[in-house]
Amino acid sequence: MPKLTVDGKEIEVEAGTNLIEAARRLGIDVPHYCYHPALSIAGQCRLCMVDIEKTPRPSIACNTLAADGMVVHTQTDRVKETRRSIMEFHLINHPLDCPVCDQAGECWLQIYYMQHGLYDPRMVDEKVHKPKAVPLGPHVMLDAERCILCSRCVRFCDEITGTGELGIFSRGDHSEIGLFPGHDLENNYSGNVVDICPVGALTDREFRFQVRVWYLDTSKSVCPGCARGCNVDVHVNRKRPHHAGGRRVARLKPRFNEAVNAWWICDVGRYGFDAVDDPSRIRFARHGGVDVTRDEALGLLVAALRDHAPDEIAILASPELSNEDLFALRRLAEHRGIRQLAFGVPPGKAGADDDFLLRADRSPNTRGAEAVGFAADADSILARARAGALKVLWVIQHDLPGSGWPTAATAQALERLETLIFTGTNENGTSTLAPLVLPLAAWVERDGTFTNFLGRVQRFRAAVEPLGDALAGWDLFGLVLTLLGGASAGGRAELWFRELAKTVPAFAGLTYQSIGDGGAMLAGALPTTAPEPPGRRVKAHA
Amino acid sequence: MAETVLMRNFGRPDSHTLAAYRAAGGYAAWEKAKTMEPTAIVDDVKKSNLRGLGGAGFPTGMKWSFIPKTHTGPVYLVVNADEGEPGTFKDRYLLERDPHALIEGMLITARAIRSALGFVYIRGEYVQPWRRFSAAVKEAYDAGLLGNGFEVVVHRGAGAYICGEETGLLSSLEGKKGWPKIKPPFPAIKGAFGQPTIVNNVETLCCVPPIIERGAAWFAGLGTKTQGGTRMYSVSGRVKKPAVYETSVSITLRQLIELAGGVSGTGRLKAVVPGGGSAAILTADEIDVTMDVDGLKNAGTMIGSAGVIVMDESVSIPEALLVLARFYAHESCGQCTPCRESTGWIEKIVHRIVEGHGHKDDLDTILDVAKRGGGTTICAFYDGAIGPYISYIEKFRPEFEALCRS
Numbered sequence: 001m002p003k004l005t006v007d008g009k010e011i012e013v014e015a016g017t018n019l020i021e022a023a024r025r026l027g028i029d030v031p032h033y034c035y036h037p038a039l040s041i042a043g044q045c046r047l048c049m050v051d052i053e054k055t056p057r058p059s060i061a062c063n064t065l066a067a068d069g070m071v072v073h074t075q076t077d078r079v080k081e082t083r084r085s086i087m088e089f090h091l092i093n094h095p096l097d098c099p100v101c102d103q104a105g106e107c108w109l110q111i112y113y114m115q116h117g118l119y120d121p122r123m124v125d126e127k128v129h130k131p132k133a134v135p136l137g138p139h140v141m142l143d144a145e146r147c148i149l150c151s152r153c154v155r156f157c158d159e160i161t162g163t164g165e166l167g168i169f170s171r172g173d174h175s176e177i178g179l180f181p182g183h184d185l186e187n188n189y190s191g192n193v194v195d196i197c198p199v200g201a202l203t204d205r206e207f208r209f210q211v212r213v214w215y216l217d218t219s220k221s222v223c224p225g226c227a228r229g230c231n232v233d234v235h236v237n238r239k240r241p242h243h244a245g246g247r248r249v250a251r252l253k254p255r256f257n258e259a260v261n262a263w264w265i266c267d268v269g270r271y272g273f274d275a276v277d278d279p280s281r282i283r284f285a286r287h288g289g290v291d292v293t294r295d296e297a298l299g300l301l302v303a304a305l306r307d308h309a310p311d312e313i314a315i316l317a318s319p320e321l322s323n324e325d326l327f328a329l330r331r332l333a334e335h336r337g338i339r340q341l342a343f344g345v346p347p348g349k350a351g352a353d354d355d356f357l358l359r360a361d362r363s364p365n366t367r368g369a370e371a372v373g374f375a376a377d378a379d380s381i382l383a384r385a386r387a388g389a390l391k392v393l394w395v396i397q398h399d400l401p402g403s404g405w406p407t408a409a410t411a412q413a414l415e416r417l418e419t420l421i422f423t424g425t426n427e428n429g430t431s432t433l434a435p436l437v438l439p440l441a442a443w444v445e446r447d448g449t450f451t452n453f454l455g456r457v458q459r460f461r462a463a464v465e466p467l468g469d470a471l472a473g474w475d476l477f478g479l480v481l482t483l484l485g486g487a488s489a490g491g492r493a494e495l496w497f498r499e500l501a502k503t504v505p506a507f508a509g510l511t512y513q514s515i516g517d518g519g520a521m522l523a524g525a526l527p528t529t530a531p532e533p534p535g536r537r538v539k540a541h542a
Numbered sequence: 543m544a545e546t547v548l549m550r551n552f553g554r555p556d557s558h559t560l561a562a563y564r565a566a567g568g569y570a571a572w573e574k575a576k577t578m579e580p581t582a583i584v585d586d587v588k589k590s591n592l593r594g595l596g597g598a599g600f601p602t603g604m605k606w607s608f609i610p611k612t613h614t615g616p617v618y619l620v621v622n623a624d625e626g627e628p629g630t631f632k633d634r635y636l637l638e639r640d641p642h643a644l645i646e647g648m649l650i651t652a653r654a655i656r657s658a659l660g661f662v663y664i665r666g667e668y669v670q671p672w673r674r675f676s677a678a679v680k681e682a683y684d685a686g687l688l689g690n691g692f693e694v695v696v697h698r699g700a701g702a703y704i705c706g707e708e709t710g711l712l713s714s715l716e717g718k719k720g721w722p723k724i725k726p727p728f729p730a731i732k733g734a735f736g737q738p739t740i741v742n743n744v745e746t747l748c749c750v751p752p753i754i755e756r757g758a759a760w761f762a763g764l765g766t767k768t769q770g771g772t773r774m775y776s777v778s779g780r781v782k783k784p785a786v787y788e789t790s791v792s793i794t795l796r797q798l799i800e801l802a803g804g805v806s807g808t809g810r811l812k813a814v815v816p817g818g819g820s821a822a823i824l825t826a827d828e829i830d831v832t833m834d835v836d837g838l839k840n841a842g843t844m845i846g847s848a849g850v851i852v853m854d855e856s857v858s859i860p861e862a863l864l865v866l867a868r869f870y871a872h873e874s875c876g877q878c879t880p881c882r883e884s885t886g887w888i889e890k891i892v893h894r895i896v897e898g899h900g901h902k903d904d905l906d907t908i909l910d911v912a913k914r915g916g917g918t919t920i921c922a923f924y925d926g927a928i929g930p931y932i933s934y935i936e937k938f939r940p941e942f943e944a945l946c947r948s
Contacts, residue, residue, distance in 0.1 A: 041724060042724070043724035043920060044724075044877045044878050044879065044920065045879055046878050046879050046880055046919065047879075049918070057917050058918075063724050063726075081914070082914075082918065085880070085914035085915065085918070086879060086880065086918070088914075089879045089880045089882075089915070090879055090883070092883050092884075092887055093883060093886075123887065125890040125891065125894065126890070128886065148879070149876065149877075149882065167719070168719065168876065170876070171702070171704075171872070171873070171874060171875055171876050172871055172872060172873070172874035172875070172882055172885060172886055173871070173874070173876070173882050173883055173885070173887075174876070174886075175882060
């Protein structure tokens with residue numbers, strides 16, 4: 001392994017490590033635009049110049065591999081001058097429209113100009129004009145004048161998705177990013193080009209003009225869109241509630257996790273959070289169509305569970321619930337002796353695997369529900385209801401009439417019940433039928449863990465307060481358990497996870513600390529890595 | 543003057559045909575090379591002091607020896623016939639008038655580097671050269687010279703100057719946008735289609751048969767201590783007999799201008815571009831330099847592709863620079879930021895100066911921008927562009943200032 005010196009600090013790195021990464025390990029930032037660790041080396045922005053002893057002129061750090069005995073300087077006068085020059089070149093034809101640009105505040109032209117540029121502009125001639133506000137696809141908007149032609153987006157479509165929609169057309173300072181004729185940027189990963197665009201050239205059509213990035217707060221989370229559990233940052237706007245139509249969740253951004261999703265998330269997940277701030281959210285408990293207090297609703301719920309024989313009660317849980325929620329629910333069922341407990345993946349929600357991250361199972365916690373001890377089989381519960389053997393059915397989150405279960409059979413089952421109780425985040429076909437409705441906190445409003453389809457347990461964190469009287473699942477189920485005379489694990493998700501780890505062998509030894517930001521495997525599950533991107537797979541030639 | 547080596551067949555009737563080439567002793571070198579070990583061929587070329595005649599002047603035999611000895615897959619020979627350097631038109635003559643010399647040079651080179659497949663990348667605008675060369679390739683196949691262990695593919699460019707840059711050419715050959723490739727890896731290690739590749743200029747390869755046939759020592763003796771042979775100078779501009787002249791590389795620029803009939807127009811020399819558009823300009827006082835790689839390097843310019851452009855006193859240097867600045871802005875491939883942005887910027891400034899709207903400070907801006915961008919890009923295009931930017935202004939500053947306000 002080569003040992004080198006960067007700015008006087010020694011470091012040993014694996015063979016094949018370039019100088020940007022070697023410096024990064026020492027906490028030294030070598031400014032760059034075109035280099036991205038997931039993409040091939042383009043070497044064209046020319047910003048990452050460093051001085052290497054015994055080399056006559058500055059070299060680009062991205063295409064220089066660390067070598068034994070190499071002495072690298074990232075802060076020589078010559079390097080600083082080169083950076084200033086390159087920044088000047090990057091900006092001479094840039095429109096400098098920061099006040100109306102969505103990238104402002106997270107733009108690497110701004111950041112590097114403030115750190116390394118700070119020259120007086122000398123460009124007095126007319127700038128080159130290029131197309132602006134060009135929709136490339138359903139999610140991505142191009143401003144070619146802001147583009148610095150780093151080619152990251154082009155390489156992404158070539159090397160990651162393998163779809164190759166984008167190219168650089170024309171030459172010289174008239175070069176511009178564009179679509180190949182007959183193509184739109186509509187692959188399921190198109191939103192990622194906005195993330196990797198270092199400037200305001202590619203912006204998100206959903207996010208643009210909604211809220212300034214400096215008003216956003218970030219929470220580490222996990223995408224609930226499918227069983228992969230891609231790591232995300234949830235960006236929420238709490239500081240300017242009058243912006244973005246009052247929507248609190250502004251956007252999702254992928255969070256790097258080499259074991260799950262690497263740098264990427266799919267568009268299904270990225271744009272799948274609308275329900276959180278939708279008018280259909282259930283804010284308050286309701287009985288017989290009238291809002292009631294939480295205590296009143298809990299009293300009615302407890303009565304229904306207490307006043308019927310356990311055999312007459314069934315609980316249909318959801319794979320959208322967290323491990324903690326499901327474990328609290330299991331405790332509650334055990335306390336009352338309720339054995340008809342299932343989670344049921346709705347048939348209508350199933351999609352298909354795509355060729356990269358998205359899983360056919362669009363629920364985040366199917367594997368977790370199984371591991372906590374829930375049966376997957378919702379059909380037998382519905383069959384028993386149809387047979388008249390059930391009096392109380394507590395449905396959590398499911399839209400029974402609208403999720404692909406046979407319509408007539410489902411209606412028949414619900415008709416024969418004495419009491420239908422619904423707990424969920426949003427109004428749906430079940431909530432309109434259920435006399436008793438209790439609100440559930442949405443995924444961004446609560447703490448918890450999901451277990452992905454490969455058995456990786458991953459934490460997600462509350463980013464905003466629950467709406468109205470909504471509670472997290474574990475909180476609600478814990479309260480019911482207490483009211484029924486049982487012992488709740490406590491008022492934090494972590495306490496329920498501790499109980500889970502103590503009780504269920506698959507979770508043995510796991511703690512929130514050991515799960516950390518990257519997740520940890522269930523006992524017996526093999527370690528995972530993010531899948532090979534389709535664009536990198538060797539294609540068999542027909 | 544030295545003897546004629548490269549242009550020896552140009553005067554023969556139907557010199558482009560196989561029959562004429564054979565009648566003049568053609569393909570004898572190939573017969574001899576077939577009996578030689580590949581390493582012996584490389585050694586001969588090294589000893590001949592042949593240096594690349596496309597522009598960079600790299601020692602040819604040394605380039606050939608960079609092919610990894612342990613490589614077992616294909617090795618490609620690529621001929622750079624994308625002659626686009628302003629003021630250069632020598633390869634055109636070779637392709638049109640002696641195409642078999644190139645094919646013979648390719649055969650010998652392919653043996654030296656153990657290549658079974660050669661590509662000839664011909665500039666798109668070169669229609670007649672392409673026709674002549676393609677016909678010669680067909681003749682060579684019909685005669686069994688090609689197709690027995692060495693194949694040749696003729697590929698036409700589409701009109702981009704940058705595709706004459708060795709790795710831009712390879713990208714274009716691979717079917718991609720003609721963007722130069724980042725180095726390392728160098729083409730000899732990883733070139734066309736990811737395989738070791740030798741890229742040589744047309745004229746360079748045409749030197750190979752005479753070297754094999756008449757010996758390395760003879761060839762080396764034709765030139766200077768550091769560069770063997772003769773070369774073809776494209777002489778254009780204000781001379782009485784603009785044409786391609788083949789002479790020893792030890793000729794001086796003054797002698798070469800005399801060879802071309804002397805200065806025309808006003809008859810008074812103002813400046814000379816000695817090595818194609820990308821070479822720094824020389825003033826009338828600077829023409830006592832030898833026209834070899836090192837002679838011009840020592841004079842602060844370069845021999846490049848040996849395109850000599852002569853300017854008499856009636857020529858406006860600012861207008862000449864505008865022509866070149868427009869050329870570089872138009873031909874920059876757009877890959878590297880400094881070149882992409884500043885070629886366009888400098889063209890705008892020079893244009894403004896020529897139109898009478900310039901300021902003296904603009905000249906300093908051009909010099910500063912050019913000097914800052916030098917040496918920061920993937921390929922040598924921009925380093926070529928700054929040669930004229932800097933030398934035209936530094937050597938003829940009063941002429942620029944006369945056009946500027948204040």
